């Protein structure tokens with residue numbers, strides 16, 4: 001797999017699992033750049049990290065100074081090991097240097113040398129916390145951390161050193177603690193004094209490192225499978241959740257529609273019943289008798305009958321409207337609204353404004369074709385209502401998320417194949 005493909009694949013996974021950015025960066029290193037075992041130093045600035053690496057390598061590769069010196073990552077390959085010098089951590093100033101250190105420790109390192117100068121006495125809270133994380137990470141990724149106590153030549157005597165070592169050991173459990181002195185080692189080497197070299201602790205550290213290095217291939221394999229399996233598990237859990245949410249929403253959608261349709265059937269049936277007495281007239285339908293000039297200002301039987309029909313029609317409209325409101329249909333969709341608010345109702349849109357004659361009532365409420373139209377058109381406005389539209393949107397989002405999850409699963413499969 002080439003870098004570009006990996007990055008595309010990783011992008012698909014991160015889109016769904018944003019908290020896996022660091023893990024994917026680590027996988028990128030494990031899968032793509034099959035580098036030599038990588039050892040990185042980590043610790044507060046000026047604790048002797050760079051100098052320790054120089055001593056381990058046997059050359060003055062990394063720059064050493066009595067101030068904040070290393071500010072970015074420096075890499076050196078020596079005897080099939082990749083040595084990585086990182087900037088010192090500084091709890092007081094969270095700077096970009098710390099990002100480099102983070103990258104070195106979490107993305108690049110197979111083995112971490114946690115450096116602490118005994119001149120400082122015990123570990124501070126930040127060091128302790130980071131070490132604890134590294135210890136937990138070993139249980140997870142099998143990446144080893146060695147705790148190196150530097151500058152032991154600065155101790156007045158062995159007892160003091162032992163004392164500090166003991167208290168540090170009680171601060172973090174489960175770590176190999178290795179006291180060293182870079183200066184003693186250098187003097188021992190330069191002056192051919194094997195005893196000094198021995199006492200520097202650098203030899204013991206080198207041996208511990210040799211063992212750690214021999215574990216790296218197996219650890220890497222373990223870490224790769226661990227990361228992939230975890231992400232796979234996370235994705236399939238996410239998929240199950242989204243699948244069931246989708247199902248739930250679809251059910252709600254169907255149920256709501258069914259309730260609306262069936263409720264409307266009932267309302268329209270009831271309207272038929274209520275209208276029956278008004279429609280059942282024997283003999284002449286007075287409502288059909290037009291007014292004349294002479295009766296213009298008089299109450300006539302025709303006017304009374306037409307008023308009756310209108311009232312009955314209004315009642316039917318009120319019944320339908322309360323059904324609509326119960327189901328969240330409170331107005332016309334925006335694109336159908338006019339400047340006349342009183343006409344901007346679903347009732348007017350579907351039924352018209354007023355009905356005067358019995359035949360109108362009959363044709364609206366008693367013919368199958370009209371009845372079907374009412375069901376269809378009210379349902380149309382039901383679907384346009386805010387609640388229904390929100391449900392549709394939610395369903396779209398879930399469908400999109402599901403598609404992304406499936407995409408991420410395919411991407412992960414591709415990583416599994418090359419890992």
Ligand SMILES: Nc1nc2c(ncn2[C@@H]2O[C@H](COP(=O)(O)OP(=O)(O)OP(=O)(O)O)[C@@H](O)[C@H]2O)c(=O)[nH]1
Pocket residue numbers: 044045046047048049050051052063064065066067068069070071086087088089150151152153154180181182183184
């Ligand atoms: N006496 C003594 N001094 C040491 C030892 N190791 C390092 N030093 C000195 O401590 C100072 C800091 O050493 P560096 O190796 O630059 O420290 P660092 O941790 O890399 O510092 P940053 O790069 O700033 O994070 C230098 O003056 C070193 O010579 C040691 O074992 N004994």
Ligand SMILES: [Mg+2]
Pocket residue numbers: 049050051063064069070085086087088
């Ligand atoms: Mg340094």
